[in-house]
Amino acid sequence: MNQPLRQGDVFLIPVGSVPAGSTEVDREGGAVVLAWGEVTGHRHQIAGPAATLLRTETDDRFLRIVGAPVDLVHEEHSTIEIAPGEYRVVIGREWSSDMESRQVVD
Numbered sequence: 001m002n003q004p005l006r007q008g009d010v011f012l013i014p015v016g017s018v019p020a021g022s023t024e025v026d027r028e029g030g031a032v033v034l035a036w037g038e039v040t041g042h043r044h045q046i047a048g049p050a051a052t053l054l055r056t057e058t059d060d061r062f063l064r065i066v067g068a069p070v071d072l073v074h075e076e077h078s079t080i081e082i083a084p085g086e087y088r089v090v091i092g093r094e095w096s097s098d099m100e101s102r103q104v105v106d
Contacts, residue, residue, distance in 0.1 A: 062088055
C-alpha cells in the first residue's frame with residue numbers, strides 16, 4: 001500500500017477502496033482541485049486525466065489515481081508525486097482561541 005502524503009494543509013491517506021456511491025467532483029479549469037487557499041487564491045491541484053476527485057454523501061473526499069503517477073502542485077509548496085491508488089483527502093484543522101475547530105486556510 002502507498003504511504004500517506006502531505007502538502008501544506010492537504011493530507012492524502014491511502015485507502016483500500018473508495019466508498020460505494022461516491023460521485024465524481026467536477027474539475028476546475030481542467031484540474032482536480034483538492035483545496036483552495038482562501039487568502040492567496042492558490043490551489044492544491046492535479047492536471048491531467050489520471051486523477052479523479054470523488055465525494056461521498058457525507059462530504060468525505062477521495063482521490064483516485066489510475067495509470068501513471070501524477071504531480072500535486074501548489075504555488076507555495078514543493079510539488080509531490082502521487083502514485084496510482086486511492087486516497088482519502090483530509091484538510092488540516094486548527095483550533096481558535098475559543099476552542100472552535102475550523103478548516104486551515106492558506
